[in-house]
Amino acid sequence: MLLGCHLSIGKGFSSAIDEAESLGMNAMQIFSHNASSWRMKEITGEVVSSFRERLARSSVEYIVIHTMYLLNLASPDDALYERSINALIEEIRRAGLLGINHIVTHIGAHKGSGVEAGIARVTCALDRVLSSDVAREYPNVQVLLEDTAGAGTTMGTTFSEIGAIIDGLTDSHRVSVCLDTCHAFAAGYELRTPAGLKETLDEFDREIGLSRLKLIHLNDSKFPLGSRRDRHAHIGDGKIGISGISLVVNHPSLRDLPFILETPKEMDGKGGADRVNLVQVRSLRGEKEEL
Ligand SMILES: [Zn+2]
Ligand SMILES: [Zn+2]
Numbered sequence: 001m002l003l004g005c006h007l008s009i010g011k012g013f014s015s016a017i018d019e020a021e022s023l024g025m026n027a028m029q030i031f032s033h034n035a036s037s038w039r040m041k042e043i044t045g046e047v048v049s050s051f052r053e054r055l056a057r058s059s060v061e062y063i064v065i066h067t068m069y070l071l072n073l074a075s076p077d078d079a080l081y082e083r084s085i086n087a088l089i090e091e092i093r094r095a096g097l098l099g100i101n102h103i104v105t106h107i108g109a110h111k112g113s114g115v116e117a118g119i120a121r122v123t124c125a126l127d128r129v130l131s132s133d134v135a136r137e138y139p140n141v142q143v144l145l146e147d148t149a150g151a152g153t154t155m156g157t158t159f160s161e162i163g164a165i166i167d168g169l170t171d172s173h174r175v176s177v178c179l180d181t182c183h184a185f186a187a188g189y190e191l192r193t194p195a196g197l198k199e200t201l202d203e204f205d206r207e208i209g210l211s212r213l214k215l216i217h218l219n220d221s222k223f224p225l226g227s228r229r230d231r232h233a234h235i236g237d238g239k240i241g242i243s244g245i246s247l248v249v250n251h252p253s254l255r256d257l258p259f260i261l262e263t264p265k266e267m268d269g270k271g272g273a274d275r276v277n278l279v280q281v282r283s284l285r286g287e288k289e290e291l
Contacts, residue, residue, distance in 0.1 A: 001249070001285055002062050002258035004028040005274045013047060013098065014054040023275055027062040029104070029260045032094040035068045038083065040090055048097050055099065062258045064102040064144070064178075064215060067091045072108030073125040074118035074155050081121065084108065088129045088143075096138025104144040104178045104215060107156040107165070118155050123168035130174055144178040144215055149186035149230035157187045157228075159207035166208065177208055180217035180262075181248055182233070185240050188226035192244035201253055210253055218259045218281065220245060234263050235277045246284040255285075 004025030007016040013030070020028040033040040055063070068091075071084035088105065095103050110118030126143070129135060145165065150157035155165075166172050181191060189203075190196030204210060220238030222231035236242035248254060259281065267273035282288070 001255065001282075001287065002027040003261075003278065003281060004060070004062070004258075005261045005263070005278070006030070006066065013043075013051040017051075017054050017058050017060055020060050021058060023278060025278070026059055027064075027258045027260060028060055029064045029066055029262070031068070032065050032091060032098075033068070035066065036070065037068070038070060038087065040087075040094070043094055043097055052099050062102070063100045064104050064258070064260065065091060065095050065098075065100055067103060067105040069106070071105065072111075073105075073122045074108035074110045074113075075121070076111055076113040076117070081125065085125050085128055088125070089132050089134045092129070092132075092138055092141045092143070093134045095141045096134070101140045102142050102144060102215070104146050104217075106146055106148060107154070107162075109153045110155060111153055115155070115161065118153075119161065119164050119168065122155060122165050126165070126175060127170045130169075130171060135174070139174075142174050142176060142214070144176050146178040146217070147180055147183050147187065149183040150188075150228040151230060159204050163207035163209075166212065176212045176214040178215040178217055179204070179213055180219060181240060181245070182217070182219035182221040182238070182262075183230060185221045185225055185244075186223055186227050186229055188228075190225060191240055191248055192225075194247060197244075197247050197251060201251070213254075214257065216248070216254060216257050216259045217262055218245065218248065219262050232262055232264065234267060234273060235261070235280045242280075242284070245281070249281060249284050 004027035006029040009030050071087045075081045148154040148156045189200040220233040220240045222233045223229040224239045263277045
């Protein structure tokens, strides 16, 4: 299975691949810069070539860049909106430079302007991003929209909202969806029973189309179904629980997708949690290899 974790680039892009390999991952997610800052340090030609060279001799088959947390493609504030569009274009450029073909982004929040206005705003933003010179220069980079738990006025809490955004695009062939299990569960989508998961995926298929689902953020949830609170828990240690996570990773419509864990890095006050969570997921798939 394609499985890995969100990893830090604190020691450099290539070091993240070292870490992925040391934990037996064949998939990984990174930020391309500090996700809480608008400042994006230029990626030098030297960094690009060493990363590409490292990746070419790596067991990592799938990498996705998560965009910064600050961008808001639904913002009614023009300055923030323009800044967000430019930031997403820049993320595409950075991904393209590094040879990474997937970017996952939060959609943003309408901040009281309403869902309809928010959808129009996001659609227009994505149209502009995808028709930009940069997007044309890097045609292999795909943008994945992530579902959200639904705190405040965040968009992407329902599949119908995400579907409406994609339907409104002039050209949607480069846009797909990441399903975060913690967010979906907190937003009220049942995952813990075969019937509940079927209903959730049927709704996804109706509103968005399952062919658009390209990535799973596999996280357990600290808070209950429909709580609208976004707190990730270790695999099997939250309200989705081990049987729910097992249904997700073994579902015929999901099992061939890449799974990225964004679970806490610490367990019982110590680091090393990624290793434990990865082993847990592999065992649910009947893959027993030791890390
Ligand atoms: Zn996210
Ligand atoms: Zn996520």
